[in-house]
Amino acid sequence: MSNSNVPPPKIFKPEDGDPGRPKRGMDEDAIKTQPTIFREDLLEGKTVLISGAGSGMGKATAYLAAKLGANVAICGRTMEKLDSTVEMIRDGLGKEILSVQTNIRSPEEVEDLIGTVHDHFGGLDTLVNNAGGQFPQDAIDFSRKGWLAVIDTNLNGTWWMMQEAAKRWRADGKPGNIVNIVANIERGMPQAAHTCAARAGVIYLSKTLATEWAQWDVRVNCIGPGVIETEGFRMYPEEALKRFHKANPMKMRGNAWDVAEMIAYLASPAARFINGDLIIIDGGQAQWGVIWPAGMPDYFNESGAA
Ligand SMILES: CCCCCCCCCCC/C=C/C(=O)SCCNC(=O)CCNC(=O)[C@H](O)C(C)(C)COP(=O)(O)OP(=O)(O)OC[C@H]1O[C@@H](n2cnc3c(N)ncnc32)[C@H](O)[C@@H]1OP(=O)(O)O
Numbered sequence: 566m567s568n569s570n571v572p573p574p575k576i577f578k579p580e581d582g583d584p585g586r587p588k589r590g591m592d593e594d595a596i597k598t599q600p601t602i603f604r605e606d607l608l609e610g611k612t613v614l615i616s617g618a619g620s621g622m623g624k625a626t627a628y629l630a631a632k633l634g635a636n637v638a639i640c641g642r643t644m645e646k647l648d649s650t651v652e653m654i655r656d657g658l659g660k661e662i663l664s665v666q667t668n669i670r671s672p673e674e675v676e677d678l679i680g681t682v683h684d685h686f687g688g689l690d691t692l693v694n695n696a697g698g699q700f701p702q703d704a705i706d707f708s709r710k711g712w713l714a715v716i717d718t719n720l721n722g723t724w725w726m727m728q729e730a731a732k733r734w735r736a737d738g739k740p741g742n743i744v745n746i747v748a749n750i751e752r753g754m755p756q757a758a759h760t761c762a763a764r765a766g767v768i769y770l771s772k773t774l775a776t777e778w779a780q781w782d783v784r785v786n787c788i789g790p791g792v793i794e795t796e797g798f799r800m801y802p803e804e805a806l807k808r809f810h811k812a813n814p815m816k817m818r819g820n821a822w823d824v825a826e827m828i829a830y831l832a833s834p835a836a837r838f839i840n841g842d843l844i845i846i847d848g849g850q851a852q853w854g855v856i857w858p859a860g861m862p863d864y865f866n867e868s869g870a871a
């Protein structure tokens with residue numbers, strides 16, 4: 566345990582009406598001052614690569630991994646966002662990390678990324694596939710380009726990253742660890758069917774590879790977040806954002822740190838026997854409700870939906 570003198574994180578509920586509540590996720594000061602339950606050298610000497618780490622959960626995870634002693638590499642499509650993470654870690658922790666502009670949809674860029682991480686740090690211990698996203702829309706209205714964009718990012722992009730990392734682990738005879746950020750798909754995802762299909766693919770891809778790749782000591786797990794307040798909320802109408810928390814019985818939104826700490830756990834030796842699993846962080850949403858991010862059709866009544 567560390568930081569026992571730091572106050573526990575504040576849980577924000579929308580009804581709190583807290584004017585300081587970040588509307589689009591944790592700001593940098595909040596990330597820098599979050600306490601962690603973990604020992605400060607938990608990931609010392611380990612190399613962690615996090616995709617989509619210029620914002621949201623990826624950014625918080627990069628900070629936590631660096632705070633716990635890891636060598637951190639990050640990627641994403643937008644250099645300015647990656648720079649903000651590099652700067653936050655430099656400023657908050659006095660540490661340098663590696664950032665590589667990468668579109669995970671491009672297998673060539675992914676191959677270069679994995680090579681660069683190996684050249685820079687001499688290997689890779691944990692790959693966190695966090696990059697992803699979608700837009701809310703009734704499935705019947707998806708354009709072909711829209712469908713392909715979401716599948717290509719969330720399923721294909723995640724796969725390129727997994728395969729490239731695993732090829733290196735097999736070639737080098739080194740153990741590996743993959744954490745895929747997916748979503749809570751248990752009740753389907755109305756108005757996000759494209760991402761639901763992609764995430765379902767990633768979950769069962771991961772379960773399959775957890776077996777195939779165990780022979781090379783490569784573990785593969787998924788985390789399924791529920792409603793986590795991040796910059797990604799910009800994709801959703803204000804009216805929908807006011808309802809998201811009602812999809813879980815706790816009536817709250819999680820924050821990026823909730824997910825970052827689970828990722829740190831999975832990257833640690835404590836998780837050495839966890840393989841092929843899906844860990845849900847959703848305040849009970851899977852047992853409770855369905856979200857209609859673009860507005861619930863009149864056909865349905867209010868029960869069980871947000
Ligand atoms: C996993 C959760 C599911 C959410 C639904 C449940 C309710 C939500 C509850 C809260 C949970 C929040 C979950 C989150 O995941 S938030 C964080 C994730 N971050 C994001 O989603 C932001 C990033 N998203 C994107 O970048 C894009 O959505 C996309 C993945 C498609 C990126 O593709 P690309 O960069 O190629 O994007 P383009 O803008 O070029 O679009 C390509 C085509 O996609 C169609 N499109 C894009 N946006 C829309 C839209 N708003 N409505 C309809 N169609 C859209 C379109 O065909 C684009 O092509 P054109 O521009 O040529 O028309």
Ligand SMILES: NC(=O)C1=CN([C@@H]2O[C@H](COP(=O)(O)OP(=O)(O)OC[C@H]3O[C@@H](n4cnc5c(N)ncnc54)[C@H](OP(=O)(O)O)[C@@H]3O)[C@@H](O)[C@H]2O)C=CC1
Pocket residue numbers: 616617618619620621622623640641642643644646667668669670695696697698699718722746747748749789790791792793794795796797798
């Ligand atoms: N917030 C939530 O409630 C939930 C989120 N998720 C998932 O968790 C993950 C993190 O989301 P969150 O932090 O909320 O959202 P953000 O939008 O803040 O983060 C997503 C990151 O992925 C990057 N990204 C998107 N497409 C690509 C690409 N093709 N190549 C490389 N990087 C890419 C984005 O950066 P850039 O555009 O610069 O490339 C961005 O930094 C996503 O996969 C999201 O869908 C799942 C369930 C719930």
